[in-house]
Amino acid sequence: MNRDPQIDSNGKLVHLLSIEGIPRDILISILDTARSFVSVTEREIKKVPLLRGKSVFNLFFEPSTRTRTTFEIAAKRLSADVINLNVGSSSQSKGETLLDTVANLSAMHADMFVVRHSQSGAANLIASNVAPNIHVINAGDGSHAHPTQALLDIFTIRHYKKEFAGLRVAIVGDILHSRVARSQIHALTTLGVSEVRVIAPATLLPSHLSQLGVQVFRNMTEGLRDVDVVIMLRLQNERMNGDLLPSAQEYFKNYGLTPEKLAVADPDAIVMHPGPMNRGVEIDSSVADGRQSVILPQVTFGIAVRMAVMSILAGQSQ
Amino acid sequence: MNRDPQIDSNGKLVHLLSIEGIPRDILISILDTARSFVSVTEREIKKVPLLRGKSVFNLFFEPSTRTRTTFEIAAKRLSADVINLNVGSSSQSKGETLLDTVANLSAMHADMFVVRHSQSGAANLIASNVAPNIHVINAGDGSHAHPTQALLDIFTIRHYKKEFAGLRVAIVGDILHSRVARSQIHALTTLGVSEVRVIAPATLLPSHLSQLGVQVFRNMTEGLRDVDVVIMLRLQNERMNGDLLPSAQEYFKNYGLTPEKLAVADPDAIVMHPGPMNRGVEIDSSVADGRQSVILPQVTFGIAVRMAVMSILAGQSQ
Amino acid sequence: MNRDPQIDSNGKLVHLLSIEGIPRDILISILDTARSFVSVTEREIKKVPLLRGKSVFNLFFEPSTRTRTTFEIAAKRLSADVINLNVGSSSQSKGETLLDTVANLSAMHADMFVVRHSQSGAANLIASNVAPNIHVINAGDGSHAHPTQALLDIFTIRHYKKEFAGLRVAIVGDILHSRVARSQIHALTTLGVSEVRVIAPATLLPSHLSQLGVQVFRNMTEGLRDVDVVIMLRLQNERMNGDLLPSAQEYFKNYGLTPEKLAVADPDAIVMHPGPMNRGVEIDSSVADGRQSVILPQVTFGIAVRMAVMSILAGQSQ
Numbered sequence: 026m027n028r029d030p031q032i033d034s035n036g037k038l039v040h041l042l043s044i045e046g047i048p049r050d051i052l053i054s055i056l057d058t059a060r061s062f063v064s065v066t067e068r069e070i071k072k073v074p075l076l077r078g079k080s081v082f083n084l085f086f087e088p089s090t091r092t093r094t095t096f097e098i099a100a101k102r103l104s105a106d107v108i109n110l111n112v113g114s115s116s117q118s119k120g121e122t123l124l125d126t127v128a129n130l131s132a133m134h135a136d137m138f139v140v141r142h143s144q145s146g147a148a149n150l151i152a153s154n155v156a157p158n159i160h161v162i163n164a165g166d167g168s169h170a171h172p173t174q175a176l177l178d179i180f181t182i183r184h185y186k187k188e189f190a191g192l193r194v195a196i197v198g199d200i201l202h203s204r205v206a207r208s209q210i211h212a213l214t215t216l217g218v219s220e221v222r223v224i225a226p227a228t229l230l231p232s233h234l235s236q237l238g239v240q241v242f243r244n245m246t247e248g249l250r251d252v253d254v255v256i257m258l259r260l261q262n263e264r265m266n267g268d269l270l271p272s273a274q275e276y277f278k279n280y281g282l283t284p285e286k287l288a289v290a291d292p293d294a295i296v297m298h299p300g301p302m303n304r305g306v307e308i309d310s311s312v313a314d315g316r317q318s319v320i321l322p323q324v325t326f327g328i329a330v331r332m333a334v335m336s337i338l339a340g341q342s343q
Numbered sequence: 344m345n346r347d348p349q350i351d352s353n354g355k356l357v358h359l360l361s362i363e364g365i366p367r368d369i370l371i372s373i374l375d376t377a378r379s380f381v382s383v384t385e386r387e388i389k390k391v392p393l394l395r396g397k398s399v400f401n402l403f404f405e406p407s408t409r410t411r412t413t414f415e416i417a418a419k420r421l422s423a424d425v426i427n428l429n430v431g432s433s434s435q436s437k438g439e440t441l442l443d444t445v446a447n448l449s450a451m452h453a454d455m456f457v458v459r460h461s462q463s464g465a466a467n468l469i470a471s472n473v474a475p476n477i478h479v480i481n482a483g484d485g486s487h488a489h490p491t492q493a494l495l496d497i498f499t500i501r502h503y504k505k506e507f508a509g510l511r512v513a514i515v516g517d518i519l520h521s522r523v524a525r526s527q528i529h530a531l532t533t534l535g536v537s538e539v540r541v542i543a544p545a546t547l548l549p550s551h552l553s554q555l556g557v558q559v560f561r562n563m564t565e566g567l568r569d570v571d572v573v574i575m576l577r578l579q580n581e582r583m584n585g586d587l588l589p590s591a592q593e594y595f596k597n598y599g600l601t602p603e604k605l606a607v608a609d610p611d612a613i614v615m616h617p618g619p620m621n622r623g624v625e626i627d628s629s630v631a632d633g634r635q636s637v638i639l640p641q642v643t644f645g646i647a648v649r650m651a652v653m654s655i656l657a658g659q660s661q
Numbered sequence: 662m663n664r665d666p667q668i669d670s671n672g673k674l675v676h677l678l679s680i681e682g683i684p685r686d687i688l689i690s691i692l693d694t695a696r697s698f699v700s701v702t703e704r705e706i707k708k709v710p711l712l713r714g715k716s717v718f719n720l721f722f723e724p725s726t727r728t729r730t731t732f733e734i735a736a737k738r739l740s741a742d743v744i745n746l747n748v749g750s751s752s753q754s755k756g757e758t759l760l761d762t763v764a765n766l767s768a769m770h771a772d773m774f775v776v777r778h779s780q781s782g783a784a785n786l787i788a789s790n791v792a793p794n795i796h797v798i799n800a801g802d803g804s805h806a807h808p809t810q811a812l813l814d815i816f817t818i819r820h821y822k823k824e825f826a827g828l829r830v831a832i833v834g835d836i837l838h839s840r841v842a843r844s845q846i847h848a849l850t851t852l853g854v855s856e857v858r859v860i861a862p863a864t865l866l867p868s869h870l871s872q873l874g875v876q877v878f879r880n881m882t883e884g885l886r887d888v889d890v891v892i893m894l895r896l897q898n899e900r901m902n903g904d905l906l907p908s909a910q911e912y913f914k915n916y917g918l919t920p921e922k923l924a925v926a927d928p929d930a931i932v933m934h935p936g937p938m939n940r941g942v943e944i945d946s947s948v949a950d951g952r953q954s955v956i957l958p959q960v961t962f963g964i965a966v967r968m969a970v971m972s973i974l975a976g977q978s979q
Contacts, residue, residue, distance in 0.1 A: 066452045070396030072424075078706030080734060091447065094426055098398060098451055101424040106708075106737040108730055121937035129727065129936060132960035133734055134702045300447060301439035324450035384770045388714030390742075409765065412744055416716060416769055419742040618765060619757035642768035 030152050040152040040161040041334050043170035044211040052215060056180050059326065059333035066102065066328055075336045076105035079136040083109045084127075085164075086142040091301065092164050095324075096139045099331035105136075127151050131159055136339060138162070145169035145204075160338035168204050173334060174299050175208035177327040179216060181319055182254055184326065185295050189216040193291075195248050197224045197280060198258030198307055201231050205299050206258060210237050224248035226280065228269040245280060250289045257282055257298045260307045273306045283309045287317065295319045348470050358470040358479040359652050361488035362529040370533060374498050377644065377651035384420065384646055393654045394423035397454040401427045402445075403482075404460040409619065410482050413642075414457045417649035423454075445469050449477055454657060456480070463487035463522075478656035486522050491652060492617050493526035495645040497534060499637055500572055502644065503613050507534040511609075513566050515542045515598060516576030516625055519549050523617050524576060532556050542566035544598065546587040563598060567608045575600055575616045578625045591624045601627045605635065613637045666788050676788040676797040677970050679806035680847040688851060692816050695962065695969035702738065702964055711972045712741035715772040719745045720763075721800075722778040727937065728800050731960075732775045735967035741772075763787050767795055772975060774798070781805035781840075796974035804840050809970060810935050811844035813963040815852060817955055818890055820962065821931050825852040829927075831884050833860045833916060834894030834943055837867050841935050842894060846873050860884035862916065864905040881916060885926045893918055893934045896943045909942045919945045923953065931955045 029046035081100040100107045137160045140148045145167030152161040165171040200206045224242040242248030296318045347364035351357045399418040418425045455478045458466045463485030470479040483489040518524045542560040560566030614636045665682035669675045717736040736743045773796045776784045781803030788797040801807040836842045860878040878884030932954045
């Protein structure tokens with residue numbers, strides 16, 4: 026196979042496409058850079074001029090107001106010019122190919138593309154076809170990857186738990202369809218987390234999981250025992266009344282995170298969720314809003330992590 | 344009842360939710376501040392750095408390009424970073440609650456939410472749930488309030504008539520469904536306008552009007568006699584063919600503002616309208632474009648008033 | 662008839678509505694100014710402060726993400742505040758007239774309107790009704806004109822061919838419905854191009870073409886012989902299965918630009934296309950991506966040309 030398209034011949038990060046393939050030292054340097062941006066976002070004037078005069082294109086082939094907003098804020102706080110493109114409703118419907126759309130935007134002297142697409146591999150395809158001075162960030166492609174989500178998750182874990190070694194982390198829910206889970210597992214194992222567990226009903230588990238070095242549980246009480254971190258996944262609405270699950274109520278009974286189920290985890294365990302939450306489906310409100318929840322800090326750290334990734338990538342072209 | 348959530352314990356304005364509850368001296372200070380911004384918007388470089396590095400979220404749960412645009416321009420001329428969110432089409436449809444959406448955006452270090460919502464009380468609900476350093480501006484909620492519209496109306500009246508005492512002001516049209524009318528009546532009575540009149544057919548009049556200290560008229564010739572200010576309301580399209588009115592033509596005949604009906608008002612009376620106008624329904628074109636119309640100056644003053652509100656609110660958090 | 666509304670009494674350009682009526686020296690000064698902006702867009706910090714504090718409204722009554730994006734980037738690189746308005750979905754549907762919408766936005770102290778509309782003449786109508794310090798750029802109106810496209814085309818031709826005199830230029834495709842073709846023909850003849858040819862099936866040719874000083878061809882081999890420039894037009898999807906053309910396949914066979922057809926042109930002929938391309942309909946991929954294609958440079962020059970037009974127009978109001 027080819028060299029990882031994310032890393033150039035000098036070992037520098039030039040795109041962020043998936044956590045898989047990014048070495049530990051680059052992950053750590055992103056986390057370190059993000060830490061410095063947390064303080065920027067707490068200032069009275071939340072702006073630094075690192076991307077001044079750069080053009081960042083939010084290229085969303087699949088709508089996602091929340092994710093688009095996080096990247097738009099991050100880019101604006103770096104002083105970039107941001108152009109939002111909901112491509113689903115425009116050129117694509119005029120019969121233009123994905124690569125022609127991207128070639129055109131590149132010719133406008135884009136510096137960075139933030140790409141969300143319903144098809145796995147779209148961001149990689151774009152990254153393989155842009156000029157060397159253009160950087161691509163995958164903001165979620167099909168069921169493949171969502172690397173900035175995984176980065177903000179590990180940033181959050183590091184913030185609360187300091188060290189990755191010795192941790193027990195459980196990921197709970199629809200592992201099968203989750204690009205978030207895939208990216209998280211790669212990040213956690215790369216950083217040396219001792220035990221990564223996944224907890225899900227059989228119908229929501231992919232077949233190849235053991236190769237990724239994770240332990241598989243079907244039962245919450247067993248899977249959550251003594252963990253330091255619980256990462257809940259969102260249950261997509263379209264799964265709830267489908268063939269894979271009997272009902273949302275049944276799912277909540279078995280896999281919804283309640284105070285009772287959480288009680289078997291370490292007393293200082295933190296609870297995470299990528300949002301948006303389905304309260305009463307995958308998580309009980311008393312847990313979502315409880316002492317152990319770090320769901321809102323995740324959002325705050327998400328801005329800092331995206332600022333870090335953007336500034337590291339744009340720094341390569343200078 | 345609780346203290347007004349718009350005013351903090353030091354008597355400072357921290358949110359703008361409705362005109363009701365705002366004391367006269369704060370209304371006057373908003374008008375005075377707005378006057379200074381009128382000159383900013385007439386400069387060659389229409390920008391001041393008062394909100395530099397602040398993040399203003401236009402949070403529109405109900406679409407309104409015109410209102411969103413006025414806030415976007417006002418915020419950009421104050422050098423803020425502006426994020427437009429049409430929430431109807433995103434998180435809400437993913438089953439997330441209003442308060443979870445707002446909590447998430449707050450965690451991104453928002454400084455200000457400009458909220459438009461189809462349900463009365465939405466902006467108040469948000470204001471009661473945000474951190475103390477976040478400010479909420481109601482840009483129209485259901486049939487409850489639209490306070491910046493009322494502020495620009497009283498700014499316009501003060502600009503042309505100098506003093507509020509001694510004025511006769513008539514509000515004409517669909518009082519029943521108008522959040523604008525409610526806000527205007529509160530503003531005018533707080534500022535000491537001598538006579539506030541409402542003119543409407545019986546089906547478009549709410550029942551509790553006399554408590555607000557206004558005089559009710561069903562007839563234009565009687566209601567407009569000797570007034571100094573005529574405020575026309577927009578007739579929503581959905582009222583025109585409904586149960587409340589026989590037809591748009593009939594409405595125009597009885598309540599549409601024509602030169603003939605306007606002739607009974609004071610010869611220097613000004614004519615106002617919040618826009619967008621239905622020409623030939625609530626107002627005749629010769630009046631809309633005539634000597635007494637101040638409809639376009641209202642729009643200009645609206646930008647200055649919104650800049651004033653934003654800068655006063657953001658000033659509290661410094 | 663009246664004086665051209667684009668040119669003021671001192672001979673300065675105040676609006677850009679169509680190429681028709683713009684004298685040669687103004688066209689040349691736009692091209693010269695654009696050349697200086699090409700270097701700006703290649704800098705590390707792609708921003709100049711020429712429009713700082715100006716408010717540019719992208720007023721799109723017809724959706725076009727691509728065209729809107731080019732104007733948005735151009736304005737942001739000039740440091741303007743940009744407001745995007747998709748008017749189709751808002752005020753217009755509330756019954757407000759086009760001129761009331763524009764009057765309202767003007768009252769917000771707009772400096773420039775970039776207008777896209779499905780009806781020919783919309784930009785002219787707006788230009789005739791705005792205050793003298795507001796400038797209008799036509800970004801495409803019905804089948805009338807698309808002047809910035811024509812300007813970037815002549816910029817591209819000048820870049821590669823240096824002189825206009827002595828050139829043979831062929832425009833190929835749906836001349837009948839193309840606002841681009843009309844604008845191109847006016848630009849090329851004004852600049853003294855020796856031979857302007859159009860090549861199209863009879864059903865896609867307007868009747869009055871000979872008056873414009875162009876030669877008409879129905880056959881590609883005859884029309885392309887020895888030309889220096891080939892400008893392909895996009896075939897709108899709605900033409901393909903309609904009454905005017907038998908099928909897309911048939912069209913490609915007769916009028917699609919293939920290497921074989923291109924072989925009769927001058928060996929150094931350049932190939933242009935306004936985008937988005939229908940590969941395999943009006944142009945073969947091997948030509949679109951081939952040695953003679955300057956389709957992507959057109960896009961790059963398009964940003965510089967729009968920056969030039971905006972800065973020339975805004976310069977008039979100072």
